[in-house]
Amino acid sequence: MKFTKATNYALHTMLYLAKEGAKQQPIGVQQLADHQQVSPTYLSKILTKLVKEGLITSSSGANGGYKLRNGWQQLSFFDIIQAIEGKASIFECSLHDEPACIVKRVMEKAEEQMEQELRQTTIASLLEGKSSE
Amino acid sequence: MKFTKATNYALHTMLYLAKEGAKQQPIGVQQLADHQQVSPTYLSKILTKLVKEGLITSSSGANGGYKLRNGWQQLSFFDIIQAIEGKASIFECSLHDEPACIVKRVMEKAEEQMEQELRQTTIASLLEGKSSE
């Protein structure tokens, strides 16, 4: 579970889709990009990942765009982040011949605590609370 | 709380110092570097940070080197990592005018869970358990 700006864009996009396009028409990249002030081409790559991982769906052609998949209410922060960043751990031991590095074990446990929190938080749950973004 | 290879080196070094040099003579960079197969000059920078943050002490001249500070038994993973990486959060919102970004709040809470685990883990506690490294 690591983090980049792409993670950030993905999370904000998902939240935006949940608010603006839950049941309605799909939303195009342009609009999504405008909202976050990112270049559309760059955001496209991120969106494509989300499509491939099945978190959102896309439709080509006029009036096309992106919308959340069915059952998006179950999607957690963890799901979104993992779709973008993969499953790599935040920490890798630098020692060569240390398959059972004790430092790594500690870090993994700590990381697991963080991930658990992210698994519990859904975008749907955020919409119920205050919506500053 | 972010992580780099430097974090890794620092943690392993601290663990090594705790095992080999708790009360005895200081240990030189060369030996510490050999143990991890890192260049001494690079490790030096990391060690200097640890000195400045007060986690270890250094002594120049012949038979000089590094040893853990007094009261090292209290030092946690969190202390060590923060000494190297600073206090910067793992996540920064990319939106410009969003002082109270809800995404960031979620991430901070998750990060806090991880940090709490790291605060609880001391190098001393690891020495009591099995010592694969």
Place this chain on the structure above:
DNA sequence: CAATCATAGACTTTACGTATCTATGATAGC
């Protein structure tokens, strides 16, 4: 068929961690 939209690959740029080199300064022992 033409406009609108997503997809994809190659490519460039930027940023930062990683690492090296070299010089300087402090201490211990002879």
Place this chain on the structure above:
DNA sequence: GCTATCATAGATACGTAAAGTCTATGATTG
């Protein structure tokens, strides 16, 4: 005091991955 041993510090180079751009292709609507 001299010398060897050790830490400290700054400048510099290197490598890699994220960040972002450009251009071409393919699908759908009207």
